[in-house]
Amino acid sequence: MGLIDLERKEQIKEKKYRAYHLQRSNNISGLLFISPFYIIFAVFGLFPLAFTIVMSFYRWSMLGEKQFIGFDNYKLLFTNDPLFWLSVTNTFKIWFMSTVPQLILALILAFILNMAFLKGKGIFRLAVFMPNITSIVAVAIVFSSMFGTNYGVINYFLELFGLNPIDWSGTRIGTQVAISVMIMWRWVGYNTIIYLSGLQGISKDLYEAATIDGASTRQQFLYITVPMMRPIILFTVILSTIGGMQIFTEPLLFGKGSVNQGLTMTLYLYEEAFTRYSFGYAAAVAWILFFIIILFSLVNMLLTRIIRS
């Protein structure tokens, strides 16, 4: 009796010992394997983030001269910097003009590309997706040429159709439309691909039932496709919000225009930091930018949720 007890005790001890060892080895390997991400992120992601807060309370120049000034940078930003607020409104206008038509067009394209009878789907899909792999720099350059006021091909087409040519770089709306078109051109295909994968997840029975009930294509699109796609639409809205708030390359290359109509928030941040070298002020700009993005993303999520019901 005693011997068996003892043996069992030994076994339990052995089991516990092994479990302990396994857990220890799991912990060590697990943390070790994920450590490259966290180390690099700590140095080049987290630290800069935190340090941006510190800097925003200083007058800090390129050469490293610094002077603590409390909330003065923020005060200045909120009370006496119309250029920053202009950049905020510009960013939102450009975001709106590029995102809304972009997502609607992408949804329609995906709906059509999902139709069973359609031939040459692969080719069309590839064609609309190609712009997305082109670098933004290349996009901005070729569109700058196309949007040329005097010899640009777009004005040429406008004139062919009997319309007046537009001063793309000299007018407020011209520049903002040109930048929006560049963004739209690059991202429609990307969103189409995402929507297409969502559509393929919707059961065909739904459409068949609707067809039997006599629903038109338009009705099917509005009452089956759109409601079923809401989570994916929400995802693309969030992605394009984050992306739209970071627009930088297009206005930098196209030119921000005669009255700063193309100046976006990120371009303003870049200029403040790397052409005017006021690091402290630019840090404050970065933080306000971050809060605007968070706030706006939340509003978007809320809106998309409300539309859902």
Place this chain on the structure above:
Amino acid sequence: MNNVGQKKLPRFFLYIFLSITALVSIFPFYWMFVIGSNTNSEVNRMPPAIIPGSTFVENAMKVFERTNFFGSIFNSLFISAAITFFVLFFCSLAGFAFAKIPFKGRNFFFVFLLATMMVPPQLGLIPSFMIMSTLGWVDTLQAVIVPGMVSAFGVFFMRQYISGAITDDLLDAAKIDGCGHFRTYWNIVIPAIRPAYATLGIITFMGAWNDFLWPLVVLKDERVHTIQLTLRTLHEAYTVDYPMILAGTFMATIPILIVFLIFNRQFIAGITEGAVKH
């Protein structure tokens, strides 16, 4: 979606609509070549030249003379390849840990990882630049490579893939054979996730190749410019010579377009997987 909408909406209009969209998508590529192969005087007139001309080679030669075109292509290739290599290694290793090793704090770290994806990268731009200048890395390629070596999306993507692709039985068998975690990763995980490597690899490579803002900040010297910076310089310095600028843009765009056409399946798979899993 069988037969739906066939009678209601004439197919003809659908094809017209799709063809116009496809044309608009392709037109700027065509236009790069049209302008890039004409002379300045053919471009700057009304009506402008709308078919390719014959001076592409001359325009290209001007690009080679005035910029470090091939050098910057090489820099871009080196940066993108190095980033892709490290991202694939580190992200699959971390993805494996998150998917299959029950370590302490796993959930906490994973939520943290997802949260980092929400932070816009330009927020820490200035301190990041200061780190680089303190390290003396401004104007060196590692200033772009090292911060790019990991990606939160990559870890997330690999975790999702490994959770699905590798069964626990397989891992148990490896454990009984006495494989440690790293050996299991090396001998079992890596061979099993080749498709995920292809997908994440092509996405990472394209992202690194097209990156602009960060290289613009840390790579000032022309010797270390990436191709995107060279294009920008070309555009800044010679605004009056669009044929030359667009010849350069065309030459920089076509190689990546070919890479895409070869790998388009993997690339598109990566995009949709990221979306559907969110």
